[in-house]
Amino acid sequence: MEMSELTALLTREGLTLLDELGPVTSAAEVARAVSRLRAAGHSPDLVSAVVGQARLRVKAQPKFGEFAERMLFTRAGLEQATRLPIATLHAVRLRQAGITAVADLGCGIGGDSLAFAGAGIRVDAVDADEVTAAIAAYNLSVFGDEARVRQAFAEEALPDDPAVAVWLDPARRTAGHSETRRVAASDYSPSLDWAFDVAASRPTGIKLGPGLDRDLIPADVEAQWVSDAGSVVELVLWSGALSREGVRRAALVVRDGEVHELTAPADADDVEVRELGAFVHEPDGAVIRARLIGEAARMLDAGMLDPQIAYLTGDAALTSPFVQSFRVREVLSAHPKAINQALRANDIGRLEIKKRGMDIDPASFRRKLTLKGSQATTLILTRTPSGRVAILADRV
Known part of the structure; x- marks a missing residue:
């Protein structure tokens, strides 16, 4: 927004026009609003400011909720x-x-x-x-x-x-x-x-x-x-x-x-690697960034699935707000053929794909899978000390 646009907006006419315009949710609505306001005789600066703010207010709702309806923004701000x-x-x-x-x-x-x-x-x-x-x-x-x-x-x-x-x-x-x-x-x-x-x-x-x-x-x-x-x-x-x-x-x-x-008081000490257990836990990103994975693991009586990958595993039926937990259903080869066989056998038609430690694009990998069943589950693609695995698991 340029100062000329803001000056035009911060008038009774400009703010009233903004409130009357309401939400602008798409590029097509932007074009229609600009055409309508220009046809009504409003200046280019005012139209640009009003339509731009209406669009930004929609985009601001996830951050500011209902307060966005009475705020002004720049895109960068x-x-x-x-x-x-x-x-x-x-x-x-x-x-x-x-x-x-x-x-x-x-x-x-x-x-x-x-x-x-x-x-x-x-x-x-x-x-x-x-x-x-x-x-x-x-x-x-x-x-x-x-x-x-x-x-x-x-x-x-x-x-x-x-x-x-x-x-x-x-x-x-x-x-x-x-x-x-x-x-x-x-x-x-x-x-x-x-x-x-x-x-x-x-x-x-x-x-x-x-x-x-x-x-x-x-x-x-x-x-x-x-x-x-x-x-x-x-x-x-x-x-x-x-x-x-x-x-x-x-x-x-x-x-x-x-x-x-x-x-x-400091970065947490890591926990030992252990074999895949009955549960897999994915630490929250904030826990990973803070290097408090060890603290989360000790709360869950869990160990690392791999020393270089932020997945935890254990047999205790525990979870916490600091992780997403999954109950292991089946462990497979990370090859699409083996996974497809398991998907058919388990009637899986909806699949959440998570991956760490493997150079795989989940969207591309999904296209290799046949999803025709009525059930849903999670597929975790990861690396362990014994090799690459695919884990079918259910959210806890």
């Missing part, structure tokens, strides 16, 4: 924005640590600031981009003076009071409001070195991509990987009063509206 339920967990941590004021340096469209302000924390939100800062100001306007937004660089906006917490979400994509690409950690803005210096002197949360090179993580912060509905969505580094004593590794798992967490 929405991509990097924190999902509102996760932002709420960030706000809860700040409140539990006794934080009453936070500087959100690199606030984007204001996703985390919304949660902070909603939790009663005074917010000073800053973004270097003029358009993005203006959109954040609109999104946070309901909180009045308790959520101030301004355009500035993070490095220029560090609060003088060291008791004020800092939230940092460094830009991890090239500049722009629409088509952007990811950049290397060395090109984050503000830089990681600057962010880590801030974290060393005051309570700080730094939101980063979950794939950050672990060698870059300072030794004196708490590293928390977060997954939501099975997808690892972020890594947050917590320092000062926002970090927990004795915790340096954490896996926070949000699933079906419930929150579960596995913590440890």
